[in-house]
Structure formats: structure tokens, C-alpha cells
Amino acid sequence: MVLSLDRLTKTFGSKIAVDHLSATLQPGVYGLLGANGAGKTTLMRMICAILEPSSGEVLLDGQNVSDMGADYRDLLGYLPQDFGYYPSYTAKDYLEYIAVLKGIPRHAATAKIKELLNVVGLSEVSKKKIRTFSGGMKQRLGIAQALLNDPKILILDEPTAGLDPKERVRFRNLLSSLANDRIVILSTHIVSDVEAIADKVFVMKQGSFVSQGSIRELVKEAQGHVWEIAVNPSETGRWEEQMTVANLRREDDKTILRIISENSPSESATCVPATLEDLYLYHFPTERSE
Structure with a gap:
């Protein structure tokens, strides 16, 4: 599986949010590192086919993802910075609802939900209303929904925001275990999260990649x-x-x-x-x- 970004560009009026980015990604963890406003979220939304590029394209094994429709969406797991949820739902109800939206059969969804609630540490509060959750608990629930369909391409926008240090370590370990056979893209401004698990890092500034490479390669630039x-x-x-x-x-x-x-x-x-x-x-x- 190869995900390719080919001269990907997005403009909003006269503002260039993403500027002719090209990259090739295969299974592994990729860190997208940059300050707020660098263009990270816009790039990820184009990779998810939520935003249409102004020019360039996103390709999966040589095929434009815009042409793949539901076949591409079935391969995706996405956690945006602010994911939508219903405060009156319990954690279990919410995941069951998302499973229906993703077309996951009920018997498969039941087992997967139980597994994921345990993985993200929400098993004991699975029947509590989401409105009673802390910010970190809501974020863990968002991570669980992104993993529901066992995605081959997992895209996470600031996933550790609101997590305490112990939760962040558990989450990073989870991502590392998932990356053997899937592409994981982690967007963040928290350097320690990227440093701990990323196979390759893209440093993004003003819509462009100003540096890219392994941790060791990038660190050499600052020597x-x-x-x-x-x-x-x-x-x-x-x-x-x-x-x-x-x-x-x-x-x-x-x-x-x-x-x-x-x-x-x-x-x-x-x-x-x-x-x-x-x-x-x-x-x-x-x-x-x-």
C-alpha cells in the first residue's frame, strides 16, 4: 500500500494554505510537526478527501482517492481536532452509532467496541453519558471511534491534546503497535509525541515542508x-x-x-x-x- 501526495495545493482566496506538497507514504508512523496555522489540518482534510485540492492529487496505489469514493473511506480512520459527539449518549452508545454509520455489522461492532473501550481505558465508564467526561476522556473516545473500522490509513489531528502524560504514553504505544500494516499520520505540535514513535517526520511551515526525514536526519540539521x-x-x-x-x-x-x-x-x-x-x-x- 502506497499513499502519494502529488504537488498537493489548497488555496482559500489569495491565501495559500498548502503549497505544492509531494510525499510518498508506506506503512509506518509519520509525524506532521508544525506550529498552529502551518497548514497541517488542511493537508489532513485533503488526504481524507474531505477537502478538494485546488491542484495536485492524493493517490492510493496510483488511483486518485477522489475517484475511489466509499472504497477509500472504508480504509480511513480519522480523528479531527474537534470531533462531533452527542453529550446525552453513553460512550458505548456513541461507538455503536458510529459503527452503524461506518457500515460495520452488529456482531463485529459489539466485539470491536468492547476491545477498543478497554484499549483506551474507558471500559468502566462505558455506560456513562459523554457530557460527564473530562476533556481527556472525550479525546480517548475519539481515538476509539477512529479505530472502529480497523483502518488501513489512520489520520489523527492533535490526538493527544487533553491527555495526561500516562495516557499519552499508552496512546503512543498503541500507535506503534498499529503501524506494522497501516499508514499512521500523526499531526501535532507536541514534539515528544513525534520523537517517541515516528518513523519519519515532516516539518511544516506556511503550507510547505521545510524539512523531512527520520528523527536522526532531522536532528542533524540543528547540530x-x-x-x-x-x-x-x-x-x-x-x-x-x-x-x-x-x-x-x-x-x-x-x-x-x-x-x-x-x-x-x-x-x-x-x-x-x-x-x-x-x-x-x-x-x-x-x-x-x-
């Missing part, structure tokens, strides 16, 4: 641009105003600043190994990842 410097605590504010400070920590009576900069910020600065988070801040210096 030589990450520095540490010890300063007096009273000077921290001045450095944060002038530089992109990725992190700071206290050591004895000094504050150690981790700075992203093309050149050494000071004669006393030391160049240190880069991480994916450093690369993110290298491309998005005004953003703060998690």
Missing part, C-alpha cells in the same frame, strides 16, 4: 546551532528577549540557558548536541513545544 551558557539569574530575562531560549536550569548560583542560534551567542557558550525539540525551535523560534 551546531544549540548552545549552553551560564549566566547570573538576574540576566535571564535579557537573554530571553534577545535569543531563542529552549530551556533553563539552575546550577549552584548560576542559570544555565539552552539557546538556539545560528552562531555562538557568547565566547563562553558551549555547543551541545541537538534534539528534535531544538530543531522545532530552530524553525519556529517564537513557539514553545511540549
